Amino acid sequence: DGPAQAEFGVGQVLGADGLRRSSLSLNAPWGAQGDGSALLAVAQVDSDGFRDHSTARRRSGQALLKGRFAGDGRYTLLMNHLDLAADDPQGLTAAQLQGDRRAASQGALAFDTRKTVRQNQAGVRVEQDFAMGHALALTAYTGTRRVTQMLSVPVAAQANPLNGGGAIDLDRGYRGADVRWRWSTEWAQRPFSLTAGLEHQVSDEHRLGFENFAGARRGVVGALRRDERNRVTGRDAYLQADWAPAERWRINLGLRRSQVRFESDDHYITASNPDDSGVLTYRRTSPVAGVLFRATPWLSAYANTGGGFETPTFAELAYRSDGLSGLNDGLRPARSRNHEIGLRARREALDLGFALFQSRTEDELVVLASRGGRSVFGNAGLSRRRGAEFSLAWELAPHWRLATAYTYLDARYLRDVAGCSAPPCGPGGLLIAAGRHIPGLSRHFAWTELRWRLSEGADLALEGRYADRVFVNDANTQSAPAYASFDLSAERRFRWAGLEWRGFARINNLFDRDIIGSVIVNEANRRYYEPAPGRHWLVGLSLQ
16 A cells, blocks of 8 residues: 655665666555555666676566545556566586686586566456445456576487477466455354355467577577477366354365366477377365464464365476377376464564474475486375474564574475486386485574664664575485575664665675575586575665
8 A cells, every 4th residue: 555645765775796776666645535556666686696607687667556446446456577687607516616606607608598588467456345245356467478598408418309409488478367256244143254266377388499509609599499389277266264153263164176277289390309289187176274263362373284286387297208209198296285283472572473384295296307408207206394483573672673583394205206317217216215305495494683773763683594404406415505694784764855765784694604595406417506695795775
C-alpha cells in the first residue's frame, strides 16, 4: 500500500570490484478518495565482478497500481521488466582454487561463456466480497522470457549427431489464471471457512541449439543443432477448510489435485537425428493438514503434515539413459511426505521460534551421468531430510538488539542408486551409496547480528555467519570447506533541506576469509567451486 502523501526516492550504492547501483522510485496515493496507490521503480546494477570474466549488468523496472471499485471490490495491477547480461567465469576445480581464486576457467575464456535474459510480465488480481460471507478472487498473468547463453561444450562432444550444441537460444511465453471462491461462516458456533479454486498454467517455448564454434573460432553461434517447440500445461483443483473448534485451537485441512502435461514437437530431424517429439503426463493428489494451539496469548504450538509433488523439467527430460533420442519417459516425478512441529513466542522484547521437521522423498531426481554438455537424470529411490530450526530476536537493553538464527539439516540418500559415467547406461556400478549426504546442502548454518543504536538516527551492527562444509557431488568425495565470516556496518538517518536522507557504509568478510560462495553440484569437469570475494566494501546514500 502507498503512503499518505507522494514520495520520490533516489539512491546510489558503490562497492568493491566496480559495483554500482542506481535507483529511482515514486510511490503515491491514487484515486478519487486516495484509497488506492501507485508505485513506479527502476534500478540498474553494474559490476566488473570479483573474478575474471564476470562482468554483469542488470536493469529492472516495476509498476504497481492498487485501487477499489464499487461494492467492496479491489484490484491490483503489476508489471515488471528485467534485462540482464552477465559473463560466466564458471567454477574452479579444487586444484585451481589453490592458485588464483579470481581466475575464470579455461573453457570460459576460450568460448566467452555468457548469458542474457530479457523478461517482461504483467498480472492482475481482482477481489470481490459478496453477502453471506462469500468472496471471489481472480488472478491472471502473462509474460515473455528470452534467454541466450553460450556454453563451453567441447567441439569434439558436438560430433555426436544427437548433441544439441553449445549455444542456446530460448524464447518462452507463459500465462496462467487462478479463480478462487471463499466462504466464511460458522460451524458448531465456531469460525469456519472453506476455499475452493481452479488453476491453469501454460508455458510455451521455442528452443534452438547451435554449435558454439564456426571453423576455428570459438564462442560464436554456428550451425543449427536443435529446433523444438515445447509446451507445459498445468491444471490444478484445490479445496481447503479452516476451523477454530475452540478458543485456543485451529485446524486446517487441504487437498490439491494436479495434472502436468509435457508436449515436445521436434523440428530438427536428420538421417542421424530422428524425431524426438513426444508427450508425457504426470498426475498426483497432494493432501495437507495442520493444527495450531495457543497456549497463552504470546505462545503457540503447531504441527503440520503434507504431501509434495515435483515433476521433472524439460531439461531433465531431454536425454535418456539408453542413449536413444526422445523424452526420458522412464523418469518419474518425486513424491514427498513432510512433517513439522514447532513453537512460536512473541512478547514485547522477545520473538522466538523453534521447529523440528522431516521430509521423506521417493524417486528423488538426480544426475545419473553428465558428459559433453549432456546430463541424464534418473530417480534415487528414497531420500530423507530432517532437522531443526531456531530463531531469536531480543531487545537486550534500550539501545541493544540481538537477532540470531540456526538451522540443522541432515539430508541423505537412504537407498543405493546404480548408474554410469556416460550414456548409454547399462547395469553399471553403484552411483550413490545409501547413507551419503545429499550434495549442495550445509548441515549446520548459523547467523547472528548484534545492533547498537547510538542515537535515534544512527546504528552500528556486527553480523556473523557460520556455514558447515557442503558436499559437491553425490559420492561425497569433495566438499566446500566450512567457514565463519563477519560483516561490520554503520547507518545514519537524518533530515536536511526538507528531505529524508539515509547513508550507510559496510565492510563484508571483515577478516578476509577464503569462502566458497556457491557450488555447482555434480559438475562433469569437477569445476564445483565458485569463490566469493574476500574483504570488500559498500557505501550508499539515498534520499526521499
